Amino acid sequence: MATLAVAGNPATGTRTTTRAWLAVSTAIFAIAWGGNEFTPLLVMYKRDGLPLATVDLLLFEYVLGIVPALLIGGPLSDRYGRRPLMRPAPLIAAAGSLLLAFGSSSVPMLSAGRVLSGVALGLAMAVGSSWLKELSSPPFAPETASGTGARRSAMSLTAGFGIGAGVAGVLAQWGPWPGTLPYLINVTLCLAAAAWLLRTPETAVPQPRPGRLLDDLKIPAIAHRRFRLIVLPVALWLFACSATAYAIMPTLMMPKVHGAPIAFSALITVVTLGCGFGIQSAARRLDRPGTIRLPVLTLALVLAGMALAAAASATLSLWLAFATAMVLGAGYGIGLVAGLVEIERMARPDDLAGLTAVFYSVSYLGFAVPAIMAVLHEDAGLGYPAMFLALAAAVVGCLALVARGRNA
Template structure:
């Protein structure tokens, strides 16, 4: 393995003086792309009611992972090599194209599938490149000095707010507005075009590298073998979108027959509850975090484990109040877990593999969106009940929590560093 090549970071002359708003354009792009990535979720019920088989709809939900994972794994290292701007600028346009295909897909599965993949590519670039770019713009020489983890929280909140608002608006429009399968996607396409203009004003944070390694060298992420990544970040990643998919893709579908007249709106409500709780808890993660420990990582998995236990009851009873409360708990686990994972990455990544390590983390996390497909296949072929399958998930979540607790202390951060980065 070749010696690591440090990435040179440089201030833009147009943005010297540490503008505290310099990261806003990137955050707007991440927000709009996340909106496009998740607006499909509350419409699952609509597509099923329109006659698409359940497994087909769940596969469409998973299709955008086929775009996300390659964009994450390749986009992150490429942005370390060529700069953040070259990789992120096209992302809102790719998402806009995906939303337009979804808007006019009208039940045509190949069109819907391609649209989902394009939205996934945009989201993968936003998560790997956008997260790194926001982190770099949140610290000198681009922005004012801030507490450790500020960039991670800004990135997580941009993503989560886009996921939540996009899903909420899509569900409301699909339930009560004209053109239920079209209007929400067109709104997202317009937002992405606006974001594509705004993000062009953000300064580049990665200077060109005069010496080029072979690309395959850039695709290697040595920090992915770091003990903290394997024992803290990965257990979190496994549950981020598994918890989210359980809350707003599976439970509302199981309870759809209990909703008289407004199943799409109920699905949107559960999505907003899940992600709204995730967003809210992200804003207080700084106060909960204790550098040198895995406090918020452990808290995330405690909440996830409790949420999976509640999922067993919610799936058995199909009580709407149980679905809503379960979504809130799982949403809190998701939200704080996203911040915890990104903060772990900030602490262990070198400048030249920040985007790459972020990409690995998100790639693992997005495999969780395969959960609805997997459970529906197990239900249809082996006739396993959802309460039983959620009970199995509870055991796995408890096992991940045990791994994190066994590695609670971070010996790589000494007391002086922890004190320096603790919030005032």
């Protein structure tokens, strides 16, 4: 049974429990499940006749929902509170999953479902992460170690991404209604999470006389030198890691796993995100405030992962594909914690949601990598090994930027 917190809720004047953060964590988990359950099914859609570039664009399309929801949802939640923005998010995710469940033969329905999934995920990341961070701190919870809220948010997202993909892949490979049942499970989860959120306390006092929304959309902390030279170079690679590991590798390895390609795709996704999830609990112990330890470790892992991806795509080795997933997953996991912890330290209360939104918006651009590489491969004849080596060279450039910002 949860115990009562020492202090009350300043937004509502009521007492709250130390476990209130669990409801938000569960909602983030369910929404992340819905955002990533599509990923292992990429192989199924390609096998069933959708063009490779079209499927990779569908993967990227939910960024069209994520970015606006991130950039607008965060400042709006600073203005009106977390509850009005976050409570509809699981319902939006459920609507997206319903469209995906019954639109497997319709690209427009798949596109709409992906965009709605993105809107929900954007709200979960910007508003949910801020709400979770606040519920993990006094007066809503006892004093916790620095970065606890960021770590809980990162782990909720990563667990949802990984478990959702794993369950969806297994059901699509061996279960009934492969293009429908995985999404319906997520609908159930999202509805349950939405019901639990109804009892979660507000943490941000709504502004009685809000000014112009345009002013709220301005985030002065973006100009912070440490944000520009350390956080953004890390953000660029977070979902480029994920997209490389579980969107590109399974497609390249299809000739090697023709017996169970969807299950293999799901396994690669679970390995990637499992490594990311597992390393996040260790990331806090490795962190040292004011240093660049975590950002450098992140980019070193990304660099190694891109080199492995080049080797795997050249040899079509399943073992190298798994090694790629493990290393890139670890880079994603540490990078997510590193970015959120840096933001938590530099942001003012009224900047937290907005700065988190910018961080995630930049990171999600990485999901364009599979579509760009597919077009370059098909239209320009570029090989995947050469393109992965080019990405590795870009990572080296980001390491140089981070080194410049060490004293910021």
